[in-house]
Amino acid sequence: MTFLLVLAVSGELIMDPWKYYDITHKRHHLCNPLNTEKFERLCQLLRLKRGERVLDIACGKGEFLIRLAELYGITGIGVDISPYCIRDCMEKHRRRVPDSDIEFVEMDGADYRPEVPSSFDAALCIGASWVYGGHRGTIQTLKGMVKNGGLIVVGEPFWLMEPSKEYLEVEEINRDDFGTHRNNVRVGENEGLSCLYTLVSDYDDWDHYETLQWWAVDEYVRAHPDDPDIRELVQRKTREKHIYLQGGRETMGWAIYVFRKE
Numbered sequence: 664m665t666f667l668l669v670l671a672v673s674g675e676l677i678m679d680p681w682k683y684y685d686i687t688h689k690r691h692h693l694c695n696p697l698n699t700e701k702f703e704r705l706c707q708l709l710r711l712k713r714g715e716r717v718l719d720i721a722c723g724k725g726e727f728l729i730r731l732a733e734l735y736g737i738t739g740i741g742v743d744i745s746p747y748c749i750r751d752c753m754e755k756h757r758r759r760v761p762d763s764d765i766e767f768v769e770m771d772g773a774d775y776r777p778e779v780p781s782s783f784d785a786a787l788c789i790g791a792s793w794v795y796g797g798h799r800g801t802i803q804t805l806k807g808m809v810k811n812g813g814l815i816v817v818g819e820p821f822w823l824m825e826p827s828k829e830y831l832e833v834e835e836i837n838r839d840d841f842g843t844h845r846n847n848v849r850v851g852e853n854e855g856l857s858c859l860y861t862l863v864s865d866y867d868d869w870d871h872y873e874t875l876q877w878w879a880v881d882e883y884v885r886a887h888p889d890d891p892d893i894r895e896l897v898q899r900k901t902r903e904k905h906i907y908l909q910g911g912r913e914t915m916g917w918a919i920y921v922f923r924k925e
């Protein structure tokens with residue numbers, strides 16, 4: 664939750680934001696609150712074919728594309744703005760699927776243009792809808808990149824309950840930055856897509872995603888006591904920890920939405 668919001672909205676980091684993200688997510692394979700069982704279930708359900716082309720915008724550590732390459736022999740492109748993430752993606756590619764035709768590109772996803780419009784069999788954007796100005800913009804953009812009959816998979820927060828004024832202030836977000844779970848489905852359907860499936864994270868999934876960051880920061884501080892960024896790193900993570908524990912956990916949900924372009 665905190666990554667999704669803080670990097671996207673506040674822009675206050677003095678420390679290199681991608682270094683911050685790299686440290687806080689050091690122990691994560693998936694950089695979103697989807698647990699490994701649900702991730703594997705989703706990959707199995709996609710039933711892609713050998714050679715099909717998949718685009719992953721804001722691909723993080725590339726786990727999605729690499730797993731799809733292992734399962735189905737897909738080809739594809741992963742785009743991420745963080746040099747740390749792209750480094751991890753390339754290393755994972757070499758280690759797990761060295762022969763697969765997957766390219767990882769370091770760039771702002773907003774600037775990515777496919778060589779041929781409507782050419783991908785599936786397009787993903789999990790936990791980075793700010794790249795396209797929100798959930799609707801993400802769906803509209805990905806829709807322009809997949810073939811008819813192709814799949815669009817997005818991961819998006821939603822309100823579990825009406826957010827308090829205090830919560831919105833401390834997170835520096837607006838009520839309308841996110842919708843309800845129902846709205847997230849309807850936005851896609853209003854764009855002419857069929858919603859095929861959703862995967863909703865529970866408290867345990869969120870706790871894993873959030874608290875693994877606390878642990879990663881603790882490890883980093885112990886291993887790098889002389890890093891000049893330590894003070895900001897710890898302050899920032901402590902603040903996020905309190906926001907999560909003081910209402911964030913009950914306020915914000917998270918789901919993956921699978922749509923088909925008809």
Ligand SMILES: C[S@@+](CC[C@H](N)C(=O)[O-])C[C@H]1O[C@@H](n2cnc3c(N)ncnc32)[C@H](O)[C@@H]1O
Binds near residue numbers: 771789
């Ligand atoms: C919440 S993480 C999700 C990563 C991955 N999709 C996953 O689920 O494991 C958000 C990702 O968005 C990337 N990101 C942030 N802004 C971006 C941008 N403008 N263009 C491309 N990637 C971006 C970050 O580097 C980070 O890897």
